[in-house]
Amino acid sequence: MKLTSMRTRLISSRRKPVASALAGLALCLPGLACAQVASGTVDVALRVERGCFVVEQVEDAAAHQETEWGRVDFGAHARLDAPGGSPAAQLDAAVARLECNPDTAYRLEVDDGLHGGAGGVRYLRRERAGTNADANTDAATIAYRLYTDAARRTPWLAGTPVSGVTPADGRVYLPMYAQIVQSATPPPVGRYRDTLHLTLTW
Incomplete structure (x- = not known):
C-alpha cells in the first residue's frame, strides 16, 4: 500500500x-x-533659427528680396519756410515694424537715395506728368534730412548703421524721421519723390 x-x-x-x-x-x-x-520611442524635434521679417509683407527679408517697407509722406505744402518750422514726417510704424526672434542683434543701414546727397542731405526730385516717370523727371529738387530720433537731433547718414538687440516680444520699429531743409524760395509746383534703400542684417 x-x-x-x-x-x-x-x-x-x-x-x-x-x-x-x-x-x-x-x-x-x-x-x-x-x-x-x-x-x-519616436523623437519629435524642432529647430528655431534666427530671422527677421517685415510685418504685413509677403516677401521675407531673409530671402534678400526688395519690398516696400513703408512711406515717409511730408504731405502738401505751398512753402518750406513756415513759422512753425519746415515740414516733417516719419516712417509709418504700422507698416514698418519688423519682427525678429528675441535677443537677436541687428543692423539697419540706409543709402543716400536715388538722387544722391552728401553730409546727410538727400533730395526729392519733381516728377512731370507722363507715363514714363524716369524720362519725365526734371531737375527741380527739395532737400531733406533723415534722423534716428523723434527730436531730430541725430542725423542718419548713409553707411552709418543703426544697431540694437530685439526685446522679448521681438518687435523692432524702424527709427526713421525726416524733415525738409528750410528754404525761403517757393519750390515749383508738382509731386516730389525719392526712394531709399534699407538693408537689414542680423
Missing part, C-alpha cells in the same frame, strides 16, 4: 509541469499563431 501510494504521488507530480505548459501554450495560441508585441 505504501509503494502504491508513493507511486501514485510520483506520477501525479510528474504530470503537473506538463499540464501547466499546455495551459500556457493554449493562452499563447488563441488560433494558430502567437501574437508578437514590440514597443519603442
Whole structure:
C-alpha cells in the first residue's frame, strides 16, 4: 500500500509541469499563431533659427528680396519756410515694424537715395506728368534730412548703421524721421519723390 501510494504521488507530480505548459501554450495560441508585441520611442524635434521679417509683407527679408517697407509722406505744402518750422514726417510704424526672434542683434543701414546727397542731405526730385516717370523727371529738387530720433537731433547718414538687440516680444520699429531743409524760395509746383534703400542684417 505504501509503494502504491508513493507511486501514485510520483506520477501525479510528474504530470503537473506538463499540464501547466499546455495551459500556457493554449493562452499563447488563441488560433494558430502567437501574437508578437514590440514597443519603442519616436523623437519629435524642432529647430528655431534666427530671422527677421517685415510685418504685413509677403516677401521675407531673409530671402534678400526688395519690398516696400513703408512711406515717409511730408504731405502738401505751398512753402518750406513756415513759422512753425519746415515740414516733417516719419516712417509709418504700422507698416514698418519688423519682427525678429528675441535677443537677436541687428543692423539697419540706409543709402543716400536715388538722387544722391552728401553730409546727410538727400533730395526729392519733381516728377512731370507722363507715363514714363524716369524720362519725365526734371531737375527741380527739395532737400531733406533723415534722423534716428523723434527730436531730430541725430542725423542718419548713409553707411552709418543703426544697431540694437530685439526685446522679448521681438518687435523692432524702424527709427526713421525726416524733415525738409528750410528754404525761403517757393519750390515749383508738382509731386516730389525719392526712394531709399534699407538693408537689414542680423
